[in-house]
Amino acid sequence: MSNFIGNVLKLVSGSVASQILGILLVPIVTRIYSSDDIGVFQIFVAVSGVLVIFSTFSYQFAIMLPKTEEDSANVAFLCSILVTIISLLIAVAVIIFPADIEYVLEYIFHTPGSSKYLIYLPAIVFFNGLFFVQNYWLSRRLRFGVIAGSKVLNTLSTKVFQLVIPIWNISPLGLIAGYTLGYGFADLFMLKGVKEDLKVFRKVSVKKIKEMAIQYKNFPLFSSWSTLANSISPQVPTFLLAYYYNTSVVGYYSIANQVVNMPMGL
Numbered sequence: 692m693s694n695f696i697g698n699v700l701k702l703v704s705g706s707v708a709s710q711i712l713g714i715l716l717v718p719i720v721t722r723i724y725s726s727d728d729i730g731v732f733q734i735f736v737a738v739s740g741v742l743v744i745f746s747t748f749s750y751q752f753a754i755m756l757p758k759t760e761e762d763s764a765n766v767a768f769l770c771s772i773l774v775t776i777i778s779l780l781i782a783v784a785v786i787i788f789p790a791d792i793e794y795v796l797e798y799i800f801h802t803p804g805s806s807k808y809l810i811y812l813p814a815i816v817f818f819n820g821l822f823f824v825q826n827y828w829l830s831r832r833l834r835f836g837v838i839a840g841s842k843v844l845n846t847l848s849t850k851v852f853q854l855v856i857p858i859w860n861i862s863p864l865g866l867i868a869g870y871t872l873g874y875g876f877a878d879l880f881m882l883k884g885v886k887e888d889l890k891v892f893r894k895v896s897v898k899k900i901k902e903m904a905i906q907y908k909n910f911p912l913f914s915s916w917s918t919l920a921n922s923i924s925p926q927v928p929t930f931l932l933a934y935y936y937n938t939s940v941v942g943y944y945s946i947a948n949q950v951v952n953m954p955m956g957l
Contacts, residue, residue, distance in 0.1 A: 698835045705839020709846035710956045716850040721946055723857050724866060730938030732866035733945040734800050735808065737926035739815040744919045746777040746820035748911035754827040756907070764891045765899045766907065767828045772900075774820035782813035800933040811867050818874035825881040828888075837884035841877040849873025 721729070747770045754770070757763040785792065789809060796802050822841075829838050853869035928948075932941045 698833065701835040701839045705842040707957065708839075709842040710953065712843065712846045712850065713956075714953055716854070717946075717949065720850065720853055720866075723854065723861060724863075725861075726939045726942030726946075727937075728861070728863045728866060728942065729945050730933070730940070730942035731802055731808070731863040732870070733929055733941050734796075734802060734933055734938065735812065735815070735863075735867055736870065737929045739812055739819065740922055740926060741919070742777070742781065742812070742816045743819045743823070744915065744922045746774045746816050747823060748773055749915040749918055750904070750907060750910055751823050751827045752914060753903070753907040753910050754824070755831050757903075760888070760891045761894045762899070762903060763828070763831055764888070765895050765903045767824055768892065768895045769900045769904055770824040771821065774817060774824065778813045778817035778820070781816055782810075785809045785812060800930070801937050802933070808863060808867050811871050814871050815867075815874070818871060818878055821878050822874050822881070825878065825885055829881060829884050832884070832888065834884045834887075837881055841881045844880050845873045845877035848876040 724732075750766060750770045750773065753766050754763055757766065792809060822845075826838060826841075829835075849869050849872070851869075852872050853865050856865035856868055928944060929941055932944055
């Protein structure tokens with residue numbers, strides 16, 4: 692029971708600390724960036740959030756299930772491979788068809804000039820996807836202190852970069868780049884905890900990865916659709932407001948929504 696309480700406190704402390712940091716720094720961020728900047732950023736977060744669901748095909752939920760650590764490591768490696776492949780495909784699309792993608796974004800979301808920020812989209816999907824994978828692996832290994840620390844570092848580094856980058860250029864770039872780097876630093880922090888299991892990951896094989904993919908195929912076949920629906924539903928107001936109005940309205944909605952949900956987050 693004492694271990695259980697200790698693990699719960701570690702997770703709660705990390706979540707509370709990250710929430711408090713977010714609450715303290717939100718007023719500063721909203722003073723620096725315009726509602727248009729925040730609106731463009733919110734659209735990118737919404738789009739990347741949907742793409743992240745596809746990046747793992749919901750296999751991350753299977754990391755906790757295998758009886759042996761070796762099988763679980765193969766599932767985690769499978770997730771990492773899928774995240775990498777999807778991120779590379781998005782990067783190829785962004786590099787080859789920037790004008791077409793910008794046309795679609797401008798037509799649907801009214802975000803002219805968004806092509807210069809598209810290069811961050813595959814990076815966001817990659818770092819965010821790895822964050823989910825490492826989170827489940829570390830949860831299985833009961834390293835909740837590392838998870839808590841990564842949440843705090845994610846929030847802190849995101850806000851710091853979002854506050855520092857405007858020194859050179861006040862634009863959605865600061866929000867998007869800060870968000871991307873925040874997940875990148877959190878991934879590096881979690882990677883230190885994952886490194887302790889290198890002996891287990893050395894046993895990963897292509898044959899075993901295929902076996903795990905087949906054994907847990909119900910996750911991409913069934914769970915991914917419900918997860919996708921749950922991911923899209925909170926973003927529907929963002930998409931509709933962008934379509935019918937403009938990024939400024941999306942920005943005001945994003946700020947209001949974030950403030951209203953802070954008590955619930957705590």
